[in-house]
Amino acid sequence: MSERQMIILTEGNSNPHTAKTGCSILRYRPQEVVAVLDGTLEGQEVSEYLGVGEGLKFIASIDEARHANCLLIGIAPPGGKIPQSWRPIVLRAIECGMNVVSGLHDFITDDQEFVAAAEKQGVELVDVRKNDFTTIARRPGFREACFRVHTVGHDCSIGKMLTAVELTEGLKERGIDAKFCATGQTGIMLEGSGYPMDRVIADFISGAAEQLVLENEHHDVLLIEGQGSLVHPSYSAVTLGILHGSAPHALVLCYEVLRDKVTGVEHVAIPALPQIRRIFEVLSNVHQPCEVIGVSMNSRRVSEADAHVEQQRVAEKLGLPVTDIIRFGREPLVDAVIAARDRYLQALDSTQ
C-alpha cells in the first residue's frame, strides 16, 4: 500500500461528515494523496472544506492528475451506493490505468461495467468491505497480558476511529507496544488490516471481532475501533457484536458536542452521556469487568472557549478525564489508558 498515489473522490460531497473516509486518509496518509476530485469546488482549497488536506486544491477531472495510480472512493453513505454521476469518473480512472479502492456496501467488483473495464486495462478493483467471514465467536480466552481498549460512542461519525488511531500513536510514543485494530472500511484502508464488521453476516460479527483480537494479541495494548452506538437504532447490533467479540477491559467514550439527534434517524433523540455510559458498562460487563476510563470529545461545532467549558462540565459530571484530541491533544486519554492498564496488570499479578 506504500506505493499508492491516490486521487480521493468526493464529488459533490466535500464535507467532513459525508466524506469521512477521504478526510481520514488525508489526515493520516497525506503523503499518498495527490489530489481530491470535486468538480463543484474546482480550484478551491481542500482544507477549507474538509478541515484536512493542507496545500491541496480540488480538481475537476481525473485527467488533471494522470500520474496517480489509484482512485479512492472518499465517501461512505448509509446504504452505500455509488452515485450515478460518479460512474463516468470511475470509468475514466480505470481507463487511465488506475486501481479503484471502495469501502461501499455496493461492491464495485459486482458491477459488470466496472469489472469489464478493469479487466481490459489490467487494473485492480478493491472492495474493502467484501468478506466471507463465517466463524462464530468461541471465547477461546485471549492472552491475559494483552490489554484491550475499545472506543465507543453516542452516535456514528464522531471520532471513534480517530480516537483509536491517536491513542495508538500516543502509546507508541511512550514506548508501549500498541496496535490499532480496524473494524471499518476507513480504518482498514489506513491500517492495511482489520475486518469490515458492518458487512459480516450477523451471526458472525462477534466471531470477526474475536478473530481480530486473536490476530493481534501478541501486542501489549490493542486499540479496537468502535462502530455505531448501542443507542443507534440502525447500527446497535454491529456495536454490540464488536463489544462482545473483542471483550475489552476499558472503554473510551467518544461524543460530539451539540449532537443530540441520531444520525440518519434525526427524529430519534440521543440519550444523555451518563445514560450512554451506563448502557455501555452494563453490556460490556456481562462477561468480565470493564469500565469507561475517559471521554473523547469532538468539539468542532463550538468555539474553543465553549469547548473548555464543556470539557470541564463533562469531566465533573462523569468524574473522568475529557479531551478534544484535535484541539487539546490526546495526552489526557493516553495517560488514562496507561493508568487503567497498570491497574489491570497489578490485579492480574495479584491473582497469580
Add this chain to the structure above:
Amino acid sequence: MSERQMIILTEGNSNPHTAKTGCSILRYRPQEVVAVLDGTLEGQEVSEYLGVGEGLKFIASIDEARHANCLLIGIAPPGGKIPQSWRPIVLRAIECGMNVVSGLHDFITDDQEFVAAAEKQGVELVDVRKNDFTTIARRPGFREACFRVHTVGHDCSIGKMLTAVELTEGLKERGIDAKFCATGQTGIMLEGSGYPMDRVIADFISGAAEQLVLENEHHDVLLIEGQGSLVHPSYSAVTLGILHGSAPHALVLCYEVLRDKVTGVEHVAIPALPQIRRIFEVLSNVHQPCEVIGVSMNSRRVSEADAHVEQQRVAEKLGLPVTDIIRFGREPLVDAVIAARDRYLQALDSTQ
C-alpha cells in the same frame, strides 16, 4: 406449502436440541410429515427421542417413503454445514423427485453437485436463510395501536419461537388479531414468511426487523420471535438488532431450568435471571418504554414437582407470572399479554 409431504432428516442427531428445526415442524405441522429419517435409530419411536412425532417410527432410507415430495433438513448446528454423511441421502431424495428445504448457513443452492442433480430432476432447492436484505432501519414510526411483544431469552434454543407461536395461538383463541413474526429459519418454515435475521448483513439486521413489523403492523398484536440472547457472546448482536428494529412494548423472558452455561461456549456462565431481565430492559428502553411482563419456563430437565417449586420461586423473585407452556399451559402468559396491551392502549388513549 400446504401440499408438502415431508421427510425430516435428523440422521445421527435425533435429540430435541440439535434437531430443533425438525422437532418444531413435528410439533406444529405434523400433518405434513410422513417420516423422520435416522438410520441409527431405524424402527424406533420418533417421540421417544424427539418428544414429538407421536405414531412415527424412524426410517433408514429415502426409499422407505417414496411418496414424500420434500426432504427437510431437520438440524441447525452452529456454523451450519451439511454433514458429509448426509450428502448421499440428500442426493437420493433429489433423484426420487423430492424438493429439498434447508435452513443451514451453508446453502444447498451453492453446492454444485446438489444444483446439478436438482436441475436434472426438475426439483426445487430452498435455502430458507438465503436473503439479500440491504435496508437500514429508519424508525418510520409504526401503527400506534399495533402492540408488539418480543420473546427473549437467557440463551439460545430454550423456547423463544415456541413461546411466540403458542402465544399467537392463545391470543387468536381469545378473538384477538395476533400474528407470529418469524425471525429464524424454523419459524419461517412454519409461518411461510419472516426474515432469517442471523443471516442478514450486520448493518441491516435492525432494518430487517423493522421491515417485518411494517409488513405486519395491520394486525393488532405481533408476537416477534427472539434469537440468541444479549448475554450470549456469539449471538448478542443478532439479539439486539431484532430488539431495536422491532421496538417492542413488552418482553416475555424465556429460560430453561438448570441451564447455567452458554450453549456453544460452555466455559462461560449465564448470569442470573434478574440480571438478564435488567439487561434486556436497559437495552429495550433506550428509545421507548418496554418491560418484561412474564416468564416462559422450559422445565424439561426436571420433574413436574420440581418444576412447580421453580415456578413459584421465579414468580416471587421477579414478581411476574411464570409458566411452562408445554407442561402447565400458556394461559398465564396469554393473560399477561392481554393485560399489558390493555394498559398500553389505555395510556395511548389518554394521550390522544
